[in-house]
Amino acid sequence: PVTAVLQGTGASQDEIAALKSKLGYDQPILVRYGEFLWSAAHGDFGVSIRYGQPSIEMxxxxxxxxxxxxxxxxxxxxxxxxxxxxxxxxxxxxxxxxxxxxxxxxxxxxxxxxxxxxxxxxxxxxxxxxxxxxxxxxxxxxxxxxxxxxxxxxxxxxxxxxxxxxxxxxxxxxxxxxxxxxxxxxxxxxxxxxxxxxxxxxxxxxxxxxxxxxxxxxxxxxxxxxxxxxxxxxxxxxxxxxxxxxxxxxxxxxxxxxxxxxxxxxxxxxxxxx
CATH class of the missing domain: 1.10.3720.10 (MetI-like)
Incomplete structure (x- = not known):
């Protein structure tokens, strides 16, 4: 999803990799899912990749x-x-x-x-x-x-x-x-x-x-x-x-x-x- 969102923006591969790491997309899917559920239970639904704003606010x-x-x-x-x-x-x-x-x-x-x-x-x-x-x-x-x-x-x-x-x-x-x-x-x-x-x-x-x-x-x-x-x-x-x-x-x-x-x-x- 990071590559799809940043496609056409001129972002380098290093910038894409850094954003993937920041958002946890370099982790296995089960790990990411568990982290999302844990964060959601505490009111943190993550940040929108496209808009860079908290998802819950949007x-x-x-x-x-x-x-x-x-x-x-x-x-x-x-x-x-x-x-x-x-x-x-x-x-x-x-x-x-x-x-x-x-x-x-x-x-x-x-x-x-x-x-x-x-x-x-x-x-x-x-x-x-x-x-x-x-x-x-x-x-x-x-x-x-x-x-x-x-x-x-x-x-x-x-x-x-x-x-x-x-x-x-x-x-x-x-x-x-x-x-x-x-x-x-x-x-x-x-x-x-x-x-x-x-x-x-x-x-x-x-x-x-x-x-x-x-x-x-x-x-x-x-x-x-x-x-x-x-x-x-x-x-x-x-x-x-x-x-x-x-x-x-x-x-x-x-x-x-x-x-x-x-x-x-x-x-x-x-x-x-x-």
Whole structure:
């Protein structure tokens, strides 16, 4: 990696060898890996070969942008996916149900690298409503967030619709109807709540998948987050920086799974925290 990074800079072989020795690249790979884990456990993630700055500082500079993008995407998924799924289930077989099924099917079949340029062409180039790329204005996040959220949104809507339809014949729903409860109360208290567990599982899995999707989406829209930064880092063979990013991603996946388990217990009293 040192040779690849310094290629074309005019560095001599002695300078390359000195940098390799300084960074420990003249040691066996197992020794280097052990030293990295030991240093990382003490908060030292090494220095970027390409930039000459501490890797942790460079990651922390870009992490807030990825968190903002992820938060905006999750908000779109919840704000649109859940209502669409509920309304589609309520109007089973109707016009709205068929429209939602068709639209979500199309949304699931189009990849990020197609959705992104299409949204740029429509909303940024033709209509000029939103910025093309970057993060200069608060509206810059709209297109990348919607691009990242489109597939999970469609999946959540379809799963919630199916889960709610499965609850319609359950005893607790039939009992609620026999008691004369308002339709809204039956839907929200009994059908939606009992249909949420599969949806939570899908959302958790899609959030993990969205971490990988940020590489494509951030690259398309020039969003200065960890996704596009990870792509540039891997292309430059900057191993210390790449290792730091991977550790943060792994930590995010573990945290998401833990939070999902906690939410399970809050939604369904039958699930107990051990």
């Amino acid at each position: 990651v922390m500079e870009r992490l807030p942008y990825t968190l903002m993008l992820g938060g905006a995407s999750i908000s779109i998924i919840v704000a649109l996916g859940l209502p669409l799924g509920i309304l589609a289930a309520i109007s089973k077989g109707g016009v709205f149900d068929r429209l939602v099924s068709t639209a979500t099917g199309l949304a699931q079949s189009v990849p990020h690298f197609v959705v992104g340029p299409l949204l740029i062409l429509l909303f940024a180039v033709l209509l000029k409503w939103l910025p093309v790329s970057g993060a200069a204005t608060p509206f810059s996040i709209v297109l990348p967030a919607f691009t990242l959220a489109l597939y999970p949104l469609a999946l959540v809507a379809r799963v919630l619709r199916s889960s709610m339809l499965e609850t319609t014949a359950q005893d607790y729903v039939l009992t609620a109807r026999a008691k004369g409860l308002p339709p809204a109360a039956i839907v929200l208290r009994h059908m939606v709540r009992n249909a949420l567990l599969p949806v939570l599982t899908v959302i958790a899995l899609q959030i993990v998948a969205m971490i990988g999707g940020t590489i494509v989406v951030e690259s398309i829209f020039g969003w200065p987050g960890l996704g596009s930064f990870a792509r540039d880092t891997l292309l430059a063979s900057d191993f210390p920086l790449a290792q730091t990013i991977i550790i943060f991603v792994a930590g995010a996946v573990v945290t998401i799974n833990l939070v999902t388990d906690i939410i399970y217990a809050l939604v369904d009293p039958r699930i107990r925290l051990k």
